[in-house]
Amino acid sequence: MWSFAQTNGFTIVTKDSDFNDMSALRGAPPKIIWIRIGNCTTDTIEQVIRTYATAIEQFMTLSADNLLEIISQP
Structure with missing residues (x-):
């Protein structure tokens, strides 16, 4: 997955610390x-992504950082 994302210019969205x-x-x-x-439904993950959409877009297009960490409660 890492190599595929790297080769194709994708960003990885994950709950995995690895x-x-x-x-x-x-x-x-x-x-x-x-x-x-933590443990939650895919609907909750979708809502988190929608809530942070502006920050995610800025991270992907403008930021030189490698990691965006979103901490939320289910």
Whole structure:
């Protein structure tokens, strides 16, 4: 997944801390959006993404950072 995202210019959206660790070791690309929310439904994840859509868009297009960490409660 990492190589595919890197080769094709994708950003990885994940709840898994392993991608954060890989980003720290390997750097970007790809960029990582790490959603820290605990157990929840896909509908809840969708709502989080919609809520943070502006911040996500700015991160993907303007930011030099490798990681956007979103901390939310279900």
